[in-house]
Amino acid sequence: MRVVEQWPSLADQVRLAHELFGPDGPRKVGRWVDEQACLVGDSDFARTFSDHIRLPGIQPLDYAHRHIRTASGNLLGGIRFYARNTARPFVDVLAHSFDDLDALTGCVRAEWSNFNVGFLRLRTKPHLLADRPGVILDNSIHLARCHDMAPADDRVALDRFDTIERALRLVADRYAHVAETNPVLSNNLSPAPPEDLHRWHEHDQVWAIRGAGHIVGALAVAPGAIGWVTGQEIMEEVVSVAYTGQRYATSAQCAWAHRWAADAADLLIGTVDRHNHASRAAAVRAGRPRVLDDIFVALDSSTPGAPVT
Numbered sequence: 001m002r003v004v005e006q007w008p009s010l011a012d013q014v015r016l017a018h019e020l021f022g023p024d025g026p027r028k029v030g031r032w033v034d035e036q037a038c039l040v041g042d043s044d045f046a047r048t049f050s051d052h053i054r055l056p057g058i059q060p061l062d063y064a065h066r067h068i069r070t071a072s073g074n075l076l077g078g079i080r081f082y083a084r085n086t087a088r089p090f091v092d093v094l095a096h097s098f099d100d101l102d103a104l105t106g107c108v109r110a111e112w113s114n115f116n117v118g119f120l121r122l123r124t125k126p127h128l129l130a131d132r133p134g135v136i137l138d139n140s141i142h143l144a145r146c147h148d149m150a151p152a153d154d155r156v157a158l159d160r161f162d163t164i165e166r167a168l169r170l171v172a173d174r175y176a177h178v179a180e181t182n183p184v185l186s187n188n189l190s191p192a193p194p195e196d197l198h199r200w201h202e203h204d205q206v207w208a209i210r211g212a213g214h215i216v217g218a219l220a221v222a223p224g225a226i227g228w229v230t231g232q233e234i235m236e237e238v239v240s241v242a243y244t245g246q247r248y249a250t251s252a253q254c255a256w257a258h259r260w261a262a263d264a265a266d267l268l269i270g271t272v273d274r275h276n277h278a279s280r281a282a283a284v285r286a287g288r289p290r291v292l293d294d295i296f297v298a299l300d301s302s303t304p305g306a307p308v309t
Helices: 002-006 008-021 024-037 043-050 101-111 164-181 194-202 248-259 277-285
Strands: 066-069 074-081 089-096 119-124 135-145 156-160 206-211 214-226 229-239 267-273 290-298
Touching: 002 008, 002 024, 008 024, 008 089, 008 119, 008 290, 024 074, 024 089, 066 101, 074 101, 089 101, 101 119, 101 290, 135 229, 135 277, 156 248, 164 194, 164 206, 164 214, 164 229, 194 206, 194 214, 194 229, 206 248, 214 248, 214 267, 229 248, 248 267, 248 277, 267 277, 277 290
Parallel strands: 089 119, 229 267
Antiparallel strands: 066 074, 074 089, 119 290, 135 267, 135 290, 156 206, 206 214, 214 229
16 A cells, blocks of 8 residues: 555554445545645644744744755654643654654654654554554554443433533533642643533534533533544543442443444544543543554754653
8 A cells, every 4th residue: 555655653553444434444544634735834723832932032934834845764753732732842743654653753853853853643543563662652542333332221311401501610610620630631721612511412513421410520522533533423521520430421421322323333532641540541442442552752862851741
């Protein structure tokens, strides 16, 4: 396949794409890579950063994607800022052909030196580089066909909120509690913007999770994409503090998949932060296995921590 020949780092993703989407799967990966390549030197894309960020020594086009060609390998990638924080820069390596990870990190360190980046990010199959020093998980990606998920257990019902304000309060309260009790996780998370929740509510894509006679949380699911992986994406999911630890998130995902999904063959997709152990467990219990990892790789073995810490 041409995409794997050009970008060997995508081989595992191409195999997964074929499992998920059949013969069109590899083509989906190829189209996605082509879309990313079109952003190389793209001034309009660069302005999505430069219109809002002012960094010394950085020119607007420095924010565009780059296609780097070297004797050791080629790469396609671009600068990113974790949680939109300019103090947490990293380079997203979308595809590469390096055989030597040290050569890749050296290339990234030199090419984006003006950003003073300490890490690059790769998308790999789960646990691929887990034992390598300087590698830290960012997000795990979980998915399953709705009809393949665990059966609905009838512990919850999903209802439409009468007004979006109740959902907004649930989301705000839950994130405020996370900020108080788990600042490390809170540093990586941000609630869905109110305007998005309003839009999802208007399109019947936000549900009240009702259990034990009470509204115990909120779930928002809408069409989305994680790279080339398309499906119905969990955009927001919160369970009120008083009801955590009772597996309501798992029950809500299964209830949605089996009773609300318009197409039972559609994928229910989502990402889980490395610190969010409860959400990762909920996804796995619901029958949505971990299929890909986004990982950070330190550009210098002496670099402490990672952008996610």
